[in-house]
């Protein structure tokens with residue numbers, strides 16, 4: 001089994017520093033299943049190629065106690081492709097022979113290890129269950145140019161058709177460590193076999209080597225399933241953990257975007273985050289399992305709710321198609337593991353019309369939405385939510401207009417957002433919310449959100465409504 005890695009980065013022989021293997025020497029390593037040899041077929045300043053030759057001990061393999069390949073095939077010990085093809089043996093060899101390069105470390109060329117350089121990989125015999133199509137679906141999203149030549153099952157008997165073996169060349173401009181992590185994970189995925197027992201430790205390896213790319217990979221689910229040999233408890237766990245990382249990364253991007261817009265939008269950096277965090281806490285405390293996010297916008301609160309196991313059913317509704325589409329993209333809805341997908345539903349609807357889909361929930365969040373309604377529509381909303389949908393708990397926030405004097409860029413008499421139809425003082429909000437609670441049988445408490453001052457209060461005001469019958473029950 002032969003793997004070569006070439007670069008045309010100048011001086012190309014720096015590849016030796018990245019791999020921690022001297023271009024002028026042949027080095028051999030003992031592995032549990034055979035030997036690995038590293039040498040350089042070419043080492044010029046313009047182009048340098050390192051080769052990893054894997055010499056798998058075919059006889060030794062038949063004596064292995066666990067995780068034998070081809071377990072359903074009686075002749076497997078005698079007729080085996082394992083010594084000749086790229087498989088999980090190659091991943092193990094990469095991890096052992098190129099361990100520093102795999103983790104992105106280079107003592108002599110630390111900066112180069114961090115740099116994207118032109119790289120070309122050639123795999124002499126790569127088994128692809130799923131054919132060239134799968135090969136492309138796995139590597140192309142990571143930026144690779146691929147050429148693949150499929151081999152006949154037996155050149156002397158063309159009627160037997162094609163084999164699953166390919167000679168593959170992959171080209172990309174990326175960090176060497178990235179390339180090695182891609183190979184480490186994706187070779188066994190293409191092969192769809194593992195020479196060793198797969199257990200929890202495999203999840204850690206997969207998440208470690210897939211850290212920077214797997215969560216965003218469109219084939220995430222099939223990669224995880226094949227890598228973990230379709231073992232349901234393992235794949236579920238790995239997909240759930242990936243989903244968490246993914247959400248976290250998206251959070252960071254969105255937060256950065258928001259902070260960049262702070263000046264323009266006259267809001268306090270991080271206020272949105274604090275607000276949504278607070279709302280999530282209140283929803284958790286109220287003990288609900290089925291929750292609505294009404295006017296969910298681009299899904300920032302939904303993302304937080306998804307992280308909380310307590311919420312078994314999470315619904316996001318918004319009047320805007322565009323906002324829902326963005327929410328769907330930002331939550332990577334299509335790529336969520338089935339279990340997460342089942343918890344989340346997004347639909348379009350207006351809070352100004354009675355809607356049976358909203359009936360029967362434990363709690364509803366209406367965050368920074370009511371100030372977008374014309375006043376007659378606010379009256380309709382009151383009945384839609386508190387009379388017809390009537391969730392046990394409603395968490396509602398709106399800006400406190402008194403605080404606007406603190407925004408230097410905001411002209412007196414202007415609202416915080418051009419689509420706001422009104423903004424209320426604390427008194428106005430309290431009297432509206434109190435009136436609502438009395439009319440529809442709820443109790444209400446108020447909380448400031450954000451930095452609170454003595455004279456003008458906090459930038460956001462929150463009301464938490466609890467159905468009175470419920471309140472009595474909990475007292």
Ligand code: SAH
Pocket residue numbers: 294295296297298300301317318319320323349350351352366367368369372373
């Ligand atoms: N709750 C989100 C978004 C607030 S922006 C957050 O806190 O980040 C206000 C949202 O309310 C927008 O997405 C807007 O499309 C939505 N909205 C406005 N009028 C609505 C209506 N009548 N019914 C449902 N959603 C509405």
